[in-house]
Amino acid sequence: MPELPEVETIRRDLEKLLPGQIIKDVEIGAAKLIKEPGVREFKRRIKNKKIKGVRRRGKLLIIELSAGFLTCHLKLTGQLIYGEKDNKAKIGFLLSGGKYLNFNDLRLFGEIRLVDDWRNLLQIRRMGPEPLEADFTFETFKGMLEGKKSRIKPLLMDQAFIAGVGNLYAAEALFRSGIHPARTVNTLKPKETEELFLHIKGVLKEGIKYRGSSVDDYRDASGKKGFFASRLQVYGREGESCSRCKAKISRIKTGGRSSYFCPKCQK
């Protein structure tokens, strides 16, 4: 599932490929993915727009056009792959260089929008801080946790709390911090809060360094897998031995989602 490191990897790839090219045409195989504006209007307005840059906010990929922005949310199974025409692609953008930007999406949860200003999107206005930006400091993080009574794992996955963290990186950050996923925030000791702050940043940076984790369908902009999956210590490893203490990795539900953790290392 694409989270911040996966989307950032795609962004960096596309930033090298797209700027300067013009969107000549769009082929729409799954109209439901186009959320805004209507499909006809989308087709009409996207044509002949020049690509100026590629940005990211949280898990949202933002392609800056000569007028307006094309935003893509990959959700669970979305892929943005640059290359030849792909007949399986749900949406295919034909570019002036002759190549295609293919949007694949097995489960059709993805969301594509053409908007005047991405900053006005409700999901953006609600979105919490970027965890890898300099202004996301320990002081900021402490302040954000103050007065909260929720369990830590669903909170980390809440995009309004922190942008870009999903199930996988939340699980790994909590493992590295020795914090049980069902712990309530108000029971965290100062030392644990500090560990968590450092490991959120650490695990996300490492995810980017290894070009993301291809547990399921994630691929980079060239269609290649990331390398981070083999470095996962708890996510998807139920029943396997903990790399630190050899206890068996457990799985519980928090906020309706699977949470993998080591029952011995995480309290």
Added chain:
DNA sequence: CGGGGCTCCTGTGCGC
């Protein structure tokens, strides 16, 4: 404010 449950969708994998 918090938490649970449902919804969208479809390939995978388990149980019978």
Added chain:
DNA sequence: TGCGCACAGGAGCCCC
């Protein structure tokens, strides 16, 4: 062996 169903998950939404 083969079928059918539960499950997975990001995020919005409803409800208590």
